[in-house]
Amino acid sequence: MLLKLLRLTFIFMLFAFAHAGYAQNPVIIDQEVRQLMDRAIEEMESGKYQKANTTFREMLDTKKVLPSNMSYLFSKTLYMIEQYHNSKNFLDKYLDLTGKAGDYYEEALALKRALNENIEEIKSCNFCNIFGYRLEHCDVCDGHGSLKAACYYCRGIGKTNCPTCLGKGVIITKNQFDVEEYESCHTCQTVGNVTCKVCSGKKVIDSQCPQCLGSGRSKTKEICDHLPHEHKETKLDN
Ligand SMILES: [Zn+2]
Ligand SMILES: [Zn+2]
Numbered sequence: 313m314l315l316k317l318l319r320l321t322f323i324f325m326l327f328a329f330a331h332a333g334y335a336q337n338p339v340i341i342d343q344e345v346r347q348l349m350d351r352a353i354e355e356m357e358s359g360k361y362q363k364a365n366t367t368f369r370e371m372l373d374t375k376k377v378l379p380s381n382m383s384y385l386f387s388k389t390l391y392m393i394e395q396y397h398n399s400k401n402f403l404d405k406y407l408d409l410t411g412k413a414g415d416y417y418e419e420a421l422a423l424k425r426a427l428n429e430n431i432e433e434i435k436s437c438n439f440c441n442i443f444g445y446r447l448e449h450c451d452v453c454d455g456h457g458s459l460k461a462a463c464y465y466c467r468g469i470g471k472t473n474c475p476t477c478l479g480k481g482v483i484i485t486k487n488q489f490d491v492e493e494y495e496s497c498h499t500c501q502t503v504g505n506v507t508c509k510v511c512s513g514k515k516v517i518d519s520q521c522p523q524c525l526g527s528g529r530s531k532t533k534e535i536c537d538h539l540p541h542e543h544k545e546t547k548l549d550n
């Protein structure tokens with residue numbers, strides 16, 4: 313089996329991630345990394361993909377040079393736990409690093425096809441976000457995507473000081489004899505204030521819902537099955 317073979321061969325692997333934070337080739341794979349890789353492979357072989365996910369993340373955290381096969385195996389693990397976008401990133405990285413020479417070239421192509429199908433499904437589904445997480449009616453804005461908030465410009469008063477007379481209602485000028493002359497302000501009809509131009513006097517404005525960022529639906533931790541859920545939709549009627 314390929315995974316077993318790999319365990320013997322990756323010690324000699326000189327590939328390294330060419331990305332920032334990773335050392336350049338050729339570098340011998342560190343002992344700690346080798347042990348983590350062994351563990352991750354065992355976890356994958358026994359179907360414990362969540363555990364393998366944790367182990368691969370530990371490998372990344374070591375900030376040490378990683379064998380290029382790790383990219384494929386991590387991608388496969390992420391695929392199994394339905395983190396398709398993450399999976400695609402590592403798969404692309406693997407194909408970039410190894411090209412056709414990779415130990416898992418054929419498997420990587422098959423995984424790429426499967427991933428594309430899943431990503432297309434997510435794109436065409438109305439019930440999840442681009443990462444495939446189920447979306448739910450947003451309770452904060454009750455699905456409107458926006459909240460009514462006091463107008464920031466007039467502070468919820470609906471009126472602002474007249475820009476012409478600065479709130480006095482009259483315009484004071486001095487004539488050539490240095491005597492003050494008073495003239496009614498026509499901008500505000502001597503009232504001293506004008507209708508707020510931001511809220512048009514409504515005192516409130518619509519502000520984007522901070523929970524759902526305007527979409528009216530918020531993300532859950534549930535991975536979407538791309539099917540309508542009756543119980544979720546009836547929640548609106550409560
Ligand atoms: Zn005025
Ligand atoms: Zn206003």
Ligand SMILES: [Zn+2]
Nearest residue numbers: 450453521524
């Ligand atoms: Zn909302």
Ligand SMILES: [Zn+2]
Nearest residue numbers: 437440536538
């Ligand atoms: Zn969906």
